[in-house]
Amino acid sequence: MKYIARELTENVNVSKSHPLAELAWLAGGLLAVVAILYLSLWWVADRIVPRVPVQVEVWAGQQLMARFPNRPDPQLTERVRNLVRLLPAASPLHRYDFSVSVMEQETVNALALPGGRIVIFSGLLKQIESENELTMILGHELGHYAHRDHLRGMGRGLGMTLALAMLFGQHSQVAGMASNLLIGMEMRYSQQQEKSADAYGLDLLVQTYGHAGGATDFFLRLADQDEGKLAYLLASHPHPQDRIAGLRKMIARQGYAVGPTVPLPETLVHQSRECP
Amino acid sequence: MEFIVNHLDLSLFAVLVTVGYAAGTFAERRHYASILTRERAQRQFQVMNAEAYFAEGRVKNSFMVSGSAVISIDYFKRLLAILRNIFGGRVKAYESLVDRARREAILRMKEEALTRGADMVVNLRLETAAIGNAANRRGRIGSVEVLAYGTAVTLNKT
Amino acid sequence: MIVTNVNHVPGRKILEHYGIVQGSTVRAKHVGRDIMASFKNLVGGELKGYTELLQEAREEATQRMTTQARQLGANAVINVRFATSSVAQGAAELFAYGTAVLVE
Numbered sequence: 001m002k003y004i005a006r007e008l009t010e011n012v013n014v015s016k017s018h019p020l021a022e023l024a025w026l027a028g029g030l031l032a033v034v035a036i037l038y039l040s041l042w043w044v045a046d047r048i049v050p051r052v053p054v055q056v057e058v059w060a061g062q063q064l065m066a067r068f069p070n071r072p073d074p075q076l077t078e079r080v081r082n083l084v085r086l087l088p089a090a091s092p093l094h095r096y097d098f099s100v101s102v103m104e105q106e107t108v109n110a111l112a113l114p115g116g117r118i119v120i121f122s123g124l125l126k127q128i129e130s131e132n133e134l135t136m137i138l139g140h141e142l143g144h145y146a147h148r149d150h151l152r153g154m155g156r157g158l159g160m161t162l163a164l165a166m167l168f169g170q171h172s173q174v175a176g177m178a179s180n181l182l183i184g185m186e187m188r189y190s191q192q193q194e195k196s197a198d199a200y201g202l203d204l205l206v207q208t209y210g211h212a213g214g215a216t217d218f219f220l221r222l223a224d225q226d227e228g229k230l231a232y233l234l235a236s237h238p239h240p241q242d243r244i245a246g247l248r249k250m251i252a253r254q255g256y257a258v259g260p261t262v263p264l265p266e267t268l269v270h271q272s273r274e275c276p
Numbered sequence: 277m278e279f280i281v282n283h284l285d286l287s288l289f290a291v292l293v294t295v296g297y298a299a300g301t302f303a304e305r306r307h308y309a310s311i312l313t314r315e316r317a318q319r320q321f322q323v324m325n326a327e328a329y330f331a332e333g334r335v336k337n338s339f340m341v342s343g344s345a346v347i348s349i350d351y352f353k354r355l356l357a358i359l360r361n362i363f364g365g366r367v368k369a370y371e372s373l374v375d376r377a378r379r380e381a382i383l384r385m386k387e388e389a390l391t392r393g394a395d396m397v398v399n400l401r402l403e404t405a406a407i408g409n410a411a412n413r414r415g416r417i418g419s420v421e422v423l424a425y426g427t428a429v430t431l432n433k434t
Numbered sequence: 435m436i437v438t439n440v441n442h443v444p445g446r447k448i449l450e451h452y453g454i455v456q457g458s459t460v461r462a463k464h465v466g467r468d469i470m471a472s473f474k475n476l477v478g479g480e481l482k483g484y485t486e487l488l489q490e491a492r493e494e495a496t497q498r499m500t501t502q503a504r505q506l507g508a509n510a511v512i513n514v515r516f517a518t519s520s521v522a523q524g525a526a527e528l529f530a531y532g533t534a535v536l537v538e
Contacts, residue, residue, distance in 0.1 A: 001448045001535065003322035003396070006506045007315075012498045013375045013458050015368040019297070019356060022368060026359035033362070167362050167465055323453050324533040326441045326513040349522075357462075357522050364464030367525045374458055374527055382454065400454060402531055404519040420521055 030167075037163050038156070045155040049148045054095040057151060061115015072099035075267060080118065080138050086207045093146055100138070108222070110137060112144040114154060127221060130261035132214025136201050143200025149193045191238050195246055202250055211259035212251045216244045296351025303350075304372060311379050318386050323426070325400040336432045341397060342425035343384025347377040349418040357418070374420055378402060381424040394428035401425055435500045436510035436537065443510050446537040452506040456531040457498030460521055461491040491528040492516065499530045508534035 080098045087093055096116035106123040113119060118141050128134050144150055189197070206212050219240040237243070251258065349357070353369035360367045381402070389397050403423040436443050463471075467483040474481055495516075503511050514532035521527045 001451050004450050004452055005319040005322075006452050007319060008502060008505050010505070011375065012501045012505075013456065014372045015366065017368060019301075019353070019369065023352075023356055023359070026356065026363065029363055030359060166469065322451075324451055324513075325454060325515065325531060326451075326533045357525065361462045361468075361522075361525060362465045364462050364467065367460040367462050367522070370460040370521050370525065370527065371458070374460065374521060374529070378456065378458070378529075401515070402456075402517065402529070404517055404521075404527065404529060406519055406521050418522055420519070420527075 033167075034160075034164075038160065041156045041159040041163075045152045045159070049151045049155060052148070052151060054092055058096065058115045061113065061117065072101050075265075076100035076102070076120065076134075076138070079134065080142070083135065083138060083142060083204050083208065086204060091146070093142060096145060098142075110141055112141045112150045114150055116145065128218060128264065129221075130214050130217060130263055131265070132205060132209060132261040133218040134264065135208050136205050136215050136218065139201030139204035140197045141201075142204065143197030144189065144193070146200055147193065147196055149189050149197065153189065194237055194243075198243060198247060199250055202247060202256075206254075206256050209259065209262070210257070212256035213259040214261040215251065216247050217261065219244045219247070292351045293355055294352075296353070296355075300350025300352055304376070307376055307380075311376065311383065314383050315379070318383065318390070321386055321390060322396045323382070323386065323400055324396075324398055325426070326398065328396070328398040328429070330429070330431075334431060335429055337430040339392065339394075339428055340425060341385050341389045341392070341394070341428040342423060343381045343386070343388060344421060344423040345377050345380035345384065346419055346421045347373055347380070349373055354418055370420075374404065374422070377420050377422040378404075378424070381422040385424040385426065389428040392428065393430055395431045397426040397428050399427050435503065435508075437496065437500065437514055437532070438510070438512050439514045439532075441513055443512060443535070443537045446510075448510075448512070448535045448537050450536040452503075452508055452534040452536075454531060455499050455502040455506065455508070455511060455534045456529065457495040457500070457502065458527060458529040459491050459494045459498065460525055460527045461487055462522075462525040463487050488518065488526060488528065491526065492530070495528040495530040499532065503532075503534040506534050508536055510535050510537045 077098065077100045080100055084091075084093050084096075084098060098116040098118065100118045100120060102125060103119050103121050105121045107121045108124045108127060109121050110124055111119040118138070120137075124137070128137070202212060202215055205215055223240040223244065238246075349370065353373070356369040357367050360369065382400075385397065385400075401424070403425075405421045405423075406419075436446075438444070442448060463483055467487075471481050471483060496514075499514070500511060511532040512535055514530060517529045517531075519527050519529070
């Protein structure tokens, strides 16, 4: 047979579509899938979380948090326990073993971790000037426990991480990055959750001191400050002005008295000022 | 600016994807241009993957020739392939990868045959091997090796 | 288009040949299939999804190869060989190649 040299006119083995168009399609599809997953997880978490027994949560919290050093602050821990003692006997919070630790970090925030571990950043402690304010903040965190807000967020975060690992494979960089972002997002609570936690804290404050003095002091101080410094808090909480307005409305509705505040005991002031 | 600092890994990822896209597209275009000119230059050289039968005394000499090429995927196309893996279907990102590797391997085989004075290559075989099988895994390289081999034949000039 | 995997087209005489033609495609199954397959791995048996995928892909590769042959003006591809390789995790490449010829 004779060889005839001919040239191929086009390359059939490579698709003609533009790679950027394909990326747009795929990324859009992925976003849709993630959105659907997220909404269904939200729905499931809302139904499961209120039914998780506290014992299970405490156990899971210990498993999860075993890796992080926990050096509870005895003074603050005692304060939280005193607050819990004020609660009615039926309150599920009695089943937690609360501990409060201080983390050396400039951010103005506190975290409610599963299993009753409250973490307060030293940046927040520095802003506090009276016992009443401290009680308000601790009460606010207890409110998150009472409403199981921390579990909702954790559940969704874990669910999303799992789903992403399934989508991309466990070791994929993409999955790792996406879950980091999502877990960060999930540690936040909704505005409504923050509001009910504030209400919970306010009630505890009134039960402790007999009046609502100092409830808004902390937020007033924050509201005066530069917003850039509070970026972290603002990203996760309603604006201090809104919280003040909300708290004032609650105080008025309940008819709480507002009395003088008690300054922080020397030991705590000392500790909070010491932080770099 | 603050966003970039806060999401360092995300920013790094975006940079890598952009660089991967720009550099990968440039390299691919250049490679295809080189493949096309070389293919045109070697067009008269015949290659087939069928066996050939020659009349007695027609063949002067015969020997094995081979050519291989390892071509790697760029970061952008790897992302495309990972996403495509979720939805299924044609992985277009990898098509040009294997096409380039294959044509390059055949070209190199032909070059070897030509420099050794062959007139044709018969019984061509192509082998493909994926190096770094789990191409989407962290730290692995997604690349493909193609080996082309065949029997080069030198004919007696009549 | 006649496609054979022997050296000739049985019963016909080859007049001319145009060199190698090739067709390839890379395919992936969607994640649902992958998950089902991993369950199937527990009990063994045929992975229907993957059989289908590879079959489809092989057909497409053959079709791309014959398209190339048509471009060259051939009416048959002889000595066709198939190859499968996993280019990436979860994606398979199907590849077909042969010699494009003109038969009488």
